[in-house]
Amino acid sequence: MKEKYEKIFACMEHVEQAIDDYVNYKEAAPQLIKADGDEKCSYCQKTAEYLIK
Numbered sequence: 001m002k003e004k005y006e007k008i009f010a011c012m013e014h015v016e017q018a019i020d021d022y023v024n025y026k027e028a029a030p031q032l033i034k035a036d037g038d039e040k041c042s043y044c045q046k047t048a049e050y051l052i053k
C-alpha cells in the first residue's frame with residue numbers, strides 16, 4: 001500500500017521500528033513529531049507518542 005509509510009504513528013516501543021521502516025521505504029531522514037494523543041500506534045494498539053513523516 002503506497003500510503004502506508006507516508007506517515008507512521010508510533011508508541012514509545014515502536015518508534016525505532018517506525019523510523020527504520022520509514023527510512024527503508026522513503027530513503028530520506030524522518031521528522032519525529034510529538035503526537036497529540038488521539039492516534040493509535042501503527043504497530044500495536046497503544047496510544048501513539050510520535051508521528052514519523
Ligand SMILES: [Zn+2]
Nearest residue numbers: 011014041044
Ligand atoms: Zn506500538
